[in-house]
Amino acid sequence: MPPVVRRLPAYEPPVGMPAVIPRPRPRPVWVPVPEPPSPELDATRLVWVVLEVLDGRRSRRLLREVAVPGLAARLGGTVRVRATRMVRAPRVCHPSRFVAEISVTIRREGRAFAVAARAEHRSGRWWLTTFSVLE
Template sequence: MADSRRPGPSRPPIRLRPAPVSDPPYLDEAPDLWPRPPGQLALDLFGAGQPPVGRPAGRRHDPRPGPGRPPAPPLPASATVTPEATRAAHRFVGTCLEILNGYRPPAQIRALVEPGSTVEVTEQLARAAARTGPVRRRSTRPAVHLRRIRVCEPRPAAVEVAAVVAGAGRCWAMALRLEHRRGNWLCTTLQVI
């Protein structure tokens, strides 16, 4: 008599297969383990002393843009941003967002702005506030929030920040520069794009 309560397996058992090799071979391994796709050139990591292909050996590379030449790529920014500079950038952008959301009065930004550029910075914040619409005082959810922030330190004691801000169904960017003066990080330039 067959047991009708438990039907037999309807699928074959699961097979475990070894994972494919995902790392490139070491120099002492056989080169045929990591085949190169047809038509792909080999990357010569150790031939740094040889001149690049396509450029005569006697000519010097001219990085300036000109007719028929593509513009030179921008110089890479400093790869290391100090933690203090990153904290200052996040603090300033956070303060701007609190002003835009109505949690702080706009006058509190003065302590974080260089005295000579207070008018320009407050005008830019007013321009950003005009994009958000009326402030909802009783709302616990902020109307404007930070989506992304990038911090770059082109030279010591100067930080450039690009922040993507979203609110009222729109996104815009804030670009600003902070400089370390008299023991404080002060905003010298703010632009709402």
């Protein structure tokens, strides 16, 4: 087969004309599809129910409605009569769509404490899976 000779495109501008520099095409950029928002979470209610049970103001049975069974059993054994109040609204962080980490400051017996909790969305509801009062 004989060699094929092709004419090269002009690479020098014509004399007296301004040079036109070809610009490279922008490359497509991958944009991830945004994750849908997390289901609605009432963190104040979840934390407040547990605190009321721990203070002896509500029945221990209520823990079964907001916490997983292992956590409900553990928290049910730590009930004492005392007065607790929240200092401010809970702060909520969503590490993933169906997980929420909750922190709140409470006052109990004249002292300030921190509460840390983790909630997971299962079976159409938010359930507390971890709850601890940091002293």
